[in-house]
Amino acid sequence: MDQTFEKRKKVILDFISDDMYVPMKIKEIAIVLQIPREQRDDLKEVLDVLVEEGKISLSKRGKYSKGQAVRLKGVFQANARGFGFVTPEDGAEDVFIPEENISGAFQGDQVEYIITAAPSGRRREGKIVRILSHSVVHIVGLYEKSKNFGFVRPDNQRYLKDIYIPAGKEKGAMNGHKVVVELTSYGGENMKPEGTVVEIIGHINDPGTDILSVVMDAGIPTEFSEKVLNQAVRVSKEVSEADRAGRKDLRDWLMVTIDGEDAKDLDDAVSLQTIDGNYVLGVHIADVTNYVQENSALDREAFERGTSVYLADRVIPMLPHKLSNGICSLNAGEDRLALSCIMTFDQAGEMIDHEIAETVIHVDKRMSYNGVAKILEDNTEETGTDQEIVSMLLSMKKLSDILRERRGRRGSIDFDFPETKVILDENGKPVDIRPYERNDATKIIEDFMLMANETVAEEYYWRELPFIYRTHEVPDEDKIRKLSTFINNFGYHIHVRNEVRPKEIQKLLDKVDGTPEEALISRLTLRSMKQARYTTENTGHFGLAAKYYTHFTSPIRRYPDLQIHRIIKENLRGRLNEDRISHYEEILSRVAAQCSDRERRAEEAEREVVKMKKAEYMRSHIGEEYDGVISGVTKWGVYVELANTVEGLVHVADMRDDHYEFAEQTYELVGEHSGKTYKLGQTVRVRVADADKLQRTVNFEIVS
Incomplete structure (x- = not known):
């Protein structure tokens, strides 16, 4: 192999193109051609070039074949640093696309690509060879005017180029306006995309414009049509005698709602009685389907939205407020229609009976998580709450503990990350960021809702009727x-037999509880899980270690819950004939896919708003010092998390006291001269160096 590179290419190409050649891995090619071990890197370089030129192909298994490289399809995801990834349509791991191989692709494009390299143990690399279609039509960004034209700087960093706006296409936008642009051209390798301003969101400094920009960039609708609003008014009638007919009357049952202080859409109430030594738990869910008829304007709009979206300064509801905060909300002191799951447990928490019924209820008291937690903590009557309710809450705590313990025994995984609570002033500026911890009251509601969801899912699975389940698949091996390799560095181990069991994951989380590496290992473990989704097949829920699971308890804010309520009610009324069963079999796959997609869209918008407000908050604290804990260590620096949940990067370039190298085995940064180390879980004092609201990043520097 001491010929020139081009001659080596010809030798290898002739060999692979021979009619007798069969697909081989690089090691096999080297053996057949008697290439010494020390020259195999040269062989790999030749093969990579031939693949990139499309003269040979490389399979997923690392075998080289004659003929054109196999063209694969996927969706392109750009990165702000210039490179990108393709998510293959077959669900395989993302393929890295170097900047020089993007070929003018735009964020979200459906593309054809070829594999150019498959390094052992690393992500495959590829090249985009054809753009099949564009999925992005509208982009949100900041308008800036030049003399004879304008341009828009996209908010989303994945859009790598500014959008050119010809004169007359700006719709009156001025410098500083946040706008929505409709693309008329996607540009190319040396040409900017072009577009027309179709909506002015507001000035960048106007309260709420920043969050609304995130919402509109995600494509989330914020307004209801007049037709939908009018329909909501027409159906929002008080509960009548005719509505109550044929329903189980539970208005004399003691029951409460327990929600956040600022919640307005109250879709679940709970009751608990002790009868013959057994617990009789009632989970009562608003009967939204009574007001949202299938295929009505309200239903079509709810299907399109899929879910309510909860942001720092607003809720974008799935249903108009006239319904979600009105007749569908289980307001205390008013009759309401419900779908109830009534479950009877013995003292050990074993379910011995259950009933699912259409009911009419009357909530006695609206309660808050913090208020209930205080009652449970103080066990006192001095809270202004009736003693009968206090007694019921104490019994609820006992049952909740029993159910939680049983769930833990079967292996349910409990990722107890503190959520972030963002406090805004009247102008939408963040004035405080703090962790929103779970308390005993939130755990009670969580345990009871989980139990109702499991009970409903199991019953309808065995009824063999079309249904929507909430499933969570076993993680990829x-x-x-x-x-497992990563946690071995910290002395931990996961038993992986034929497949991992949820109990093994929970054992790991229990072991790291309270340790310096807890946050990192918990996050990495969570990232190793698959994403839960809605499906028509019941494949179980790995994270909950549940054989049967669905979403039944939130029909005001989640469309899948609303959909299965219809099926349950038709079954209870004996109306699920062959035609209706065929109808549901036909539509439910589409409903499940739509709901999964809309859930992801909402979650991403919610995350982006929190990251943006964290950066904005820290922007007003530049120069201030905080104690934090190192939550991540990489070759480019250490991530430090503050007590308020804000995480920022200390870049190695800003660690000026020494030159630091990343020790991969121990996940430490080690000073070359001083030997000083920064490791996971270490407490450090940091100063806020910078914060970028647009890029949603925070930078720290370590205080010596």
Whole structure:
């Protein structure tokens, strides 16, 4: 192999193109051609070039074949640093696309690509060879005017180029306006995309414009049509005698709602009685389907939205407020229609009976999580709450503990990350960021809702009727093995037999509880899991270690819950004939896919708003010092998390006291001269160096 590179290419190409050649891995090619071990890197370089030129192909298994490289399809995801990834349509791991191989692709494009390299143990690399279609039509960004034209700087950093706006296409936008642009051209390698301003959101400094920009960039609708609003008014009638007919009357049952202080859409109430030594738990869910008829304007709009979206300064509801905060909300002191799951447990928490029924209820008291937690903590009557309710809450705590303990025994995984609570002033400026911790009251509601969801799912699975389940698949073996290799550095181990069991994951979380590496290992473990989704097949819920699971308890804010309520009610009324069963079999796959997609869209918008407000908050604290804990260590620096949940990066370039190298085995940064180390879980004092609201990043520097 001491010929020139081009001659080596010809030798290899002739060999692979021979009619007798069969697909081989690089090691096999080297053996057949008698290439010494020390020259195999040269062989790999030649093969990579031939693949990139499309003269040979490389399979997923690392085998080289004659003929054109196989063209694969996927969706392109750009990165702000210039490179990108393609998510293959077959669900395989993302393929890295170097900047020089993007070929003018735009964020979200459906593309054809070829594999150019498949390094052992690393992500495959590829090249985009054809753009099939564009999925992005509208982009949100900041308008800036030049003399004879304008341009828009996209908010989303994945859009790598500014959008050119020809004169007359700006719709009156001025410098500083946040706008929505409709693309008329996607540009190319050396040409900017072009577009027309179709909506002015507001000035960048106007209260709420920033959050509304995130919402509109995600494509989330914020207004209801007049037709939908009018329909909501027409159906929002008080509960009548005709509505109550044929329903189980539970208005004399003691029941409460327990929600956040600022909640307005109260879709679940709970009751608990002790009868013959058994617990009789009632989970009563607003009967939204009574007001949202299938295929009505309200229903079509709810299907399109899929879910309510909860942001720092607003809720974008799935249903108009006239319904979600009105007749569908289980307001205390008013008759309401419900779908109830009534479950009887013995003292050990074993369910011995259950009933699912259409009911009419009357909530006695609206309660808050913090108020209930205080009652449970103080066990006192001095809270202004009736003693009968206090007694019921104390019994609820006992049952909740029993159910939680049983769930833990079967292996349910409990990722107890503190959520972030963002406090805004009247102008939408963040004035405080703090962790929103779970308390005993939130755990009670969580345990009872989980139990109702499992009970409904199991009953309808065995009825063999069309249904929507909430499923969570077993993690990929490769991801778990990578996690196992990582945690071995800290002395932990996961038993992976034929497949990992949820109990093994929970054992790991129990072991790291309270340790310096807890946050990192918990996050990496969570990232090793698959994403839960809605499906028509019941494949179980790995994270909950549940054989049967659905979403039944939130029809005001989640469309899948609303959909299965219809099926349940038709079954209770004996109306699920062959035609209706066929109808549901036909539509439910589409409903499940739509709801999964809309859930992801909402979650991403919610995350982006929190990250943006964290950066904005820290922007007003530049120069201030905080104690934090190192939550991540990488070759480019350490991530430090503050007590208020804000996480920021200390870049190695800003660690000026020494030159630091990343020790991969121990996940430490080590000073070359001083030997000083920064490791996971270490407490450090940091100063806020910078914060970028647009990029949603925070930068710290370590205080010596």
